[in-house]
Amino acid sequence: MVESVLLAGGGTAGHVNPLLAVADELRRRDPGLRVTVLGTATGLEADLVPARGYPLVHVPRVPLPRRPGADWLRLPGRLRAAVRAAGEAIDANGVQVVVGFGGYVATPAYIAARRRGVPVVVHEQNARPGLANRLGSRWARSVAVTFPGTPLPGAQVTGMPLRPEIAALVDARARDSVGERVSAARELGLDPSLPTLLVTGGSLGALSLNTAVSTASGDLLSAGLQVLHLTGRGKGQAVRDRVATGQGDPDGATLPTRYQVREYLDRMHLALAVADVVVCRSGAGTVSELAALGLPAVYVPLPIGNGEQRLNAAPVVQAGGGLLVEDADLTPDWVRWTLVPLMTDDERLAGMRRAAATAGVTDGAARVADLVEQTR
Known part of the structure; x- marks a missing residue:
């Protein structure tokens, strides 16, 4: 029986949220388990x-340089200090299993565990794995991945460990989806009877999403739709002005009641409870949560980076639960001629909901916890 575990991951929500979901599941199963x-x-x-x-044990941040440069020269010293701190945490807490979720702190945790003969479980969020998990998977006892086809040795598909509020929404919708929608709409000041589009580019927002959808606001509203547009911090006024002007107010002063603009929503599960379609980026967490909820989505991958967002969305898109649109192709005309007809086609949306759910995993935290408990 495992009595003490160390979970390593940090820096971004993509690493921290699944870590906490697994920690909660392990603690739920065994309240006496020592979790560091x-x-x-x-x-x-x-x-x-x-x-x-x-309890959080700090280690120095050790970014792994992708190109030669000054950071390469500083890497050995930084890594030694981080591995030392990780090893001290393992020793001080009598850790029997190390669970890594990638990111800067995972590499020193993997190395320190290997030196001590402590087994490692790796969870990779993205379809294209990061450097830390590519390293850790070489000697890991178990490798869990979110998406099929993730190129790591011995990978087992567990799905994404869901945040507690999303897991709770999955359960609530299974019991009473209509009641959950009505309750969420009431709290947000929306009409639960109207087809609802949710637009979100995350906490920082996405300029292309904001521009394309708000410019086509007249078409969305003329079709009898309702929009909840989360613009990202500092980006709300430009969207409000565009929507108000599009409705015939030259001063951009009046916002239609069926087009709600917010910069940020800290209770995102309410938006997901009332949404019929979501326009969003395709980060691993977003794709996993929408699929688990059976929500059709228009996925617009980031146009920069290593292409992981396109790969993240591929399984649910191939299943028929979403559409993949390149950033440059998401235009007001695309919204008018493709998104509006989709949102007014009840039969097609019902099929997409079923398809999205087939690609979703609702018990990812439990699956990863199983691997941890089986590791000795």
Whole structure:
């Protein structure tokens, strides 16, 4: 029986949220389990982990350079210090299993565990794995992945461990989806009877999504739709002005009641409870949550980076639960001629909901916890 585990991952919500979901599941199964989290002092984990009631041990941030340069020269010293800190956390807590979720702190945790003969479980969020998990998977006892086809040795598809509020929404919708929609709409000031489009580019927003959808606001509203547009911090006024002007107000002063603009929503599960279609980026967490909820989506991958967002969306799109649109192709005309007809086609939307659900995983945290418990 496992009595003490170390969970390593941090820096971004993509690493921290699944880590906390697995920690909660392990603690739910065994309230006496000793759970220690390894992270940095500056990432999201610095706030989220202690707030959830888990001790956080700090390690130095060790970015792995992708190209030769000054960071390569500093890497050995940084890595030694981080591996030393990770090893001290393993020793001090009598850790029997190390669970890594990628990111800067995972590499030193993997190395320290290997030196001590402590088994490792790796969870990779993205379809294209990061450097840390590519390293850790070489000697991991178990490798869990979110998406089929992720190129890691011995990978088992567990899906994404869902955030508690999303897991709770999955259960609530299974019991009473209509009641959950009505309750969420009431809290958000929306009409639960209207087809609802949710637009979100994440906390930072996405200019292309904001521009394309708000420019076509007249077509969306003329079709009898309702829009909840989350613009990202500091990006709300430009969207409000565009929507108001599009409705015949030259001063951009009046916003239609069926087009709600917010910069940020801290209770995102309410938006998902009322949405019929979501226009969004295709980060691993977003794709996994929407599929688990059976929500049709228009996925617009980031046009920069290593292409992982396109790969993340591929399984649910291939299943028929979403559409993939390149960033440059998401135009007001695309919204008018493709999105509006989709949102007014009840039969097609019903088919997409069923298809999305077939690609979704609702028990990812439990699947990863099983691997941890089986590791000795």
